[in-house]
Amino acid sequence: MISKELNDQLTRVGRGQPAGEVLRRYWQPAALSDELAGNRPVVPVTLLGEKLVLFRDEQGKLGLIGRHCPHRGADMCFGRLEDNGLRCPFHGWHFNRDGQCVEQPGEPDASKMHEQIQTSSYPVVEKNGIVFAYMGPGEPPAFPGFDCFHAPETHVFAFKGLWECNWLQALEVGIDPAHASFLHRFLQDEDPKDSYGKQFRDEAADTKIPMTKLLREYPRPEIHVDETEYGLKLTALRHLKDGRTHVRVTNQIFPEAICIPMSREMTITQWHVPVDDQNCYWYSMFTSFDKPVNKEMMREQRLKEHRLPDYAPLKNKRNNYGYDPEEQSSETYTGMGMDINVHDQWAVESLGAVQDRTKEHLGKTDIGIIHYRRMLRAAIDSLQEGRENALPMRNGCNVGSIRGPLSNDAIAESKDWQQASERSDEERRAACPWDARV
Ligand code: FES
Numbered sequence: 513m514i515s516k517e518l519n520d521q522l523t524r525v526g527r528g529q530p531a532g533e534v535l536r537r538y539w540q541p542a543a544l545s546d547e548l549a550g551n552r553p554v555v556p557v558t559l560l561g562e563k564l565v566l567f568r569d570e571q572g573k574l575g576l577i578g579r580h581c582p583h584r585g586a587d588m589c590f591g592r593l594e595d596n597g598l599r600c601p602f603h604g605w606h607f608n609r610d611g612q613c614v615e616q617p618g619e620p621d622a623s624k625m626h627e628q629i630q631t632s633s634y635p636v637v638e639k640n641g642i643v644f645a646y647m648g649p650g651e652p653p654a655f656p657g658f659d660c661f662h663a664p665e666t667h668v669f670a671f672k673g674l675w676e677c678n679w680l681q682a683l684e685v686g687i688d689p690a691h692a693s694f695l696h697r698f699l700q701d702e703d704p705k706d707s708y709g710k711q712f713r714d715e716a717a718d719t720k721i722p723m724t725k726l727l728r729e730y731p732r733p734e735i736h737v738d739e740t741e742y743g744l745k746l747t748a749l750r751h752l753k754d755g756r757t758h759v760r761v762t763n764q765i766f767p768e769a770i771c772i773p774m775s776r777e778m779t780i781t782q783w784h785v786p787v788d789d790q791n792c793y794w795y796s797m798f799t800s801f802d803k804p805v806n807k808e809m810m811r812e813q814r815l816k817e818h819r820l821p822d823y824a825p826l827k828n829k830r831n832n833y834g835y836d837p838e839e840q841s842s843e844t845y846t847g848m849g850m851d852i853n854v855h856d857q858w859a860v861e862s863l864g865a866v867q868d869r870t871k872e873h874l875g876k877t878d879i880g881i882i883h884y885r886r887m888l889r890a891a892i893d894s895l896q897e898g899r900e901n902a903l904p905m906r907n908g909c910n911v912g913s914i915r916g917p918l919s920n921d922a923i924a925e926s927k928d929w930q931q932a933s934e935r936s937d938e939e940r941r942a943a944c945p946w947d948a949r950v
């Protein structure tokens with residue numbers, strides 16, 4: 513457990529807040545490219561507690577500017593997308609993608625007042641289906657060369673979903689390898705042929721054992737955590753009765769992403785992006801090391817579970833996440849259906865909007881969470897001491913050359929589980945149709 517003061521420091525995201533300032537030193541997912549696909553590419557974005565509007569101008573370039581018009585505060589999401597910018601419908605003030613006011617059609621003809629009017633604006637970059645924004649000071653950092661950015665657009669599918677809770681508890685479920693044996697337990701095993709696009713439904717690598725069975729039968733993983741240049745590498749070992757070891761490698765990418773295996777074909781890179789202190793979006797990039805991703809199918813599977821335009825899940829706390837005690841006794845551990853996203857959503861939302869960590873009791877399996885909080889505290893301290901260059905991936909390392917990260921399930925025949933995991937990764941990369949060399 514930690515003090516209330518520390519909990520506030522680690523969770524609050526506003527400008528000037530300790531964790532908010534750390535998050536502002538990294539590119540943040542702001543919207544899906546899908547959201548800009550319609551006739552009028554204008555999307556409201558609330559990110560790190562700031563209300564913004566994202567739009568694509570007539571030159572095809574993106575702008576991310578303040579939501580409220582600097583004149584008298586009208587909502588620019590209702591703006592007129594015209595004349596290569598966004599025009600406020602209240603009195604016609606017109607802004608370009610840099611947030612500069614370029615015209616005030618109701619002011620006297622000779623007025624130069626618009627030259628002094630500037631709304632907030634942030635740099636944005638589109639990468640494989642996600643628009644990223646940089647909201648910190650100075651030059652934005654380079655993008656790491658992770659697989660999800662390195663793979664061609666055909667091999668990456670992006671989606672998002674809203675969770676009604678603070679970003680840190682959302683992230684913490686992703687660095688907790690033990691929960692999969694319980695929260696995501698299926699009491700029956702499904703045919704792995706029906707597993708496309710789903711987590712934990714494939715067979716465990718090089719075995720005929722469904723992942724569901726393996727997780728169910730081996731609930732006490734041995735967890736190792738290593739610090740890396742991008743964050744943390746978490747290795748969960750499950751020692752099987754026949755002498756072999758199942759090795760599952762997942763990662764924490766600083767500050768708020770994870771990279772985990774989904775199936776033998778795909779990995780998931782997932783950010784837990786603060787909307788404000790009490791809400792966050794998960795943004796996922798599903799990266800295929802084999803065939804191009806079947807995006808229509810992936811999108812259709814997920815749109816069935818979400819409402820547009822805000823990507824709020826249809827199962828949520830207002831309908832008890834679809835909880836069915838019958839199902840809980842015979843099919844799933846939660847009674848909340850087969851979609852593991854719903855399980856995670858319940859697990860992170862039911863703690864309360866911001867988990868009260870003064871009352872928690874961390875066990876041995878929470879080692880990833882303990883390491884991560886230590887890293888975040890170190891980053892907060894560094895920033896407060898003016899040592900920005902002590903932050904992960906802002907410390908002068910060649911960020912663009914960071915590849916991977918290795919993220920897989922493997923079976924070790926001997927005690928050398930490290931080698932088994934690395935070999936399985938090398939094999940997948942060697943057979944990959946795009947250049948996945950590390
Ligand atoms: S409030 Fe926007 S132009 Fe007046």
Ligand SMILES: [Fe+2]
Pocket residue numbers: 685691692695696852856
């Ligand atoms: Fe989970």
